[in-house]
Amino acid sequence: MRDSGAVEALLLEAVRVYDDEPAVRAELETYAQRLREPLRVAVAGMVKAGKSTLLNAIIGEEIAPTDTGECTRIITWYRHAATPRITLYPVDGEPRLLPLTRVQGRLVFDLGGQQAEDVARLVVEWPAENLRSMTLIDTPGIASLSADVSARSTRFLTPEDAPSEADAVIYLMRHLHASDIKFLEAFRDTSAAHAGTVNALAVLSRADEVGAGRIDSLISASRIADRYRADASLRSLVLDVLPMAGLLAQSSRTLRQAEYEAFVALAALGNAERERMLISADRFVAGGPAIGISAEDAGRILDRFGMFGLRLGAALVRGGTTDATALARELARRSGLDHLMTLVLRQFSARAATLRVRTALAGLEALLRSNPREDGAQLLAGIERIRANAHEISELRLLSALRSGLVPLPARAAGEAERLVGGSGTGAAERLALAPGADAEEIRSTSFGTLRRWRVMAENPLTDRGALEACQVVLRSCEELVVRTGAAEQGRELARG
Structure with missing residues (x-):
């Protein structure tokens, strides 16, 4: 994202302003660090939804504990590193390394007698390829019978006065419950500083159990996913719903x-x-x-x-x-693993810089409002200036509004708008509903035709005022597609010359 440098400069200026408050300065430096880190993706859901199993599938090794022991009650980070290492960060005291032990191919965490409630987090560093582009965070079960365990995940993922520790979430469920909706609503609001952007995927994680293990179980689960995907309450909170046999x-x-x-x-x-x-x-x-x-x-x-x-x-x-x-x-x-990874690539990884910038701006704004300073107004103005010029953030906001039914556009236009701002992926072919192998000329001509159509809608005096802002965002997306295609074609011409 083009605005990452401006955001980092704004954070450094805020560090100077709050130089005399170590706690605030440390938090600001954390947001600056997040701009340079891989995207943080949390795996969340109710108890026994299959979170650790799915995490192992994504990483490609059995390193997340899947039993019901102490470790499943601890927030655990999985990061890329050349050398495997497990670090325990206690609530009080200094961090310490844990032994690397495998039993029947599975990694076993030995807490050395420490209780889960005394551990702030575990950090597992592992040389797994999928961890290069994202840090995965395994969280204890939402709506657990243990109020303390459930509260730990809730505080981590949906804090009241700060952005979420996660930039995006893969939310696992077996059936749609009110507690699922409640969590996803809180994550949408918290993660975007109440701007309401959608950055979650829902997974029916034990889909093979829908048909009692029959070979057509995933077909039955796909029908349930289709029904959930069309559910108005869930559609406004997640980018997609997919069935998955997590154990397999x-x-x-x-x-x-x-x-x-x-x-x-x-x-x-x-x-x-x-x-x-x-x-x-x-x-x-x-x-x-x-x-x-x-x-x-x-x-x-x-x-x-x-x-x-x-x-x-x-x-x-x-x-x-x-x-x-x-x-x-x-x-x-x-x-269903390949489908999930494709969605993570299209919806999360492709927007990684935008999601990180949005988190940093939300965190900075929250700190400025809770710790007012004389120079704070100038910093707040800088935040608004970046947001106004950050088209990718405008796309995320509009996507959420469209999926919530808050934009007064005809159904067909709303569906096209959702796709054009990246609802099905951020690539040109995905935005324009073209085949994956579409050539530059097809992309360019379709982009021009789409741009003209939305310009007519934006200039039509009968277009609802509430839809005009949405039309402007869609127009900007179309213009960027045209520019991107032209730049690619120019590059090819230079290469041929």
Whole structure:
């Protein structure tokens, strides 16, 4: 985002103004640091929604604890680093390193007898590729039976007098509850300093359980996701809703050769025998010897893949998947993980700079208003000046208003406006509803046609006054598409010359 430098300069000026208040200065320096950090994406949801499982799937290794132990009650940050390291930050006292211990391939956190309520956070540094572009934050369950555990997540993600610690959120749910709506409303308001921008994705994280583990479970879950996606109360709070088999996503990313061979043996059974084995978990475990593994090993495979994963894996092998790598890739795709990562790339990563700038401006404004100074008015004016010129932030605000039904545009125009300001992704083809491989000429001609159409609407005296501001934002988005396409074409001409 072009305004990052101006925001950082404004923060440095604020540091000078509050040089005599160490606590305020430290907070301002934190916002300046956030401008330079990867995007912070929190994984949130109710207890046992599958947050840690999903996090493991995204990272590609089983490093987030998925049991119900002490560590699942602690806010845990996962950052990229060349060397693995776990640091415990206590509520009181100095941080200390924890031992790196793995049991059956899973990372185990040893708190050394420390209680979860005495730990402010854990920071796991890990050489995972997906952590290069974003820091993932695993949070305790919302609406937990333990009020303290639930409050910890709420204070962290939706503080009352400051921006959220997270720039965006992946929110997991099994069914839509009032507590889900309540949290997402609070996150939308807090994260944008009550400007109401949408920067959350909703995931039906245990979608394979919708159909009791049947091979068509995700089809049933997709219908539920479609219904939620059209729900007016949820649509205004999230950018999309998608079904996902979280357990399968995690296990597909860590598929072992011995597990692949078990799938091959399962696929090789006769149809009747295989169906009998897959009637229930107990029958599969007891039938382990039929596919050359012990009942204990069968239980481990069942725990890792679930009945849905077992049925799907065997079907894929029967359909011609011939090696472990290909099976892992296809299981990940069928689990919904690939779709989620595409959405994270389109909706979060592509807007990373904008989201960081918005957070920094919100934090600075909150500090200026809670700690007034004589020079504060000048700093507030600087904030408003940056916001007025930051088109990307205007797009986020309009997107939220459109999804909330607050813009008096006809339904068709509102749908197009939502897409043009990046509701389906920030790329030119996504904004213009073109095929991913659309060439520059098609993008340019479509951009010009769209620009002319929205200019006519903006200049029409019959256009509702409340819609004019939205039209101006959409016009600016169209103009930038035209400019971007022209610049790309000019670059290609220079390269050819």
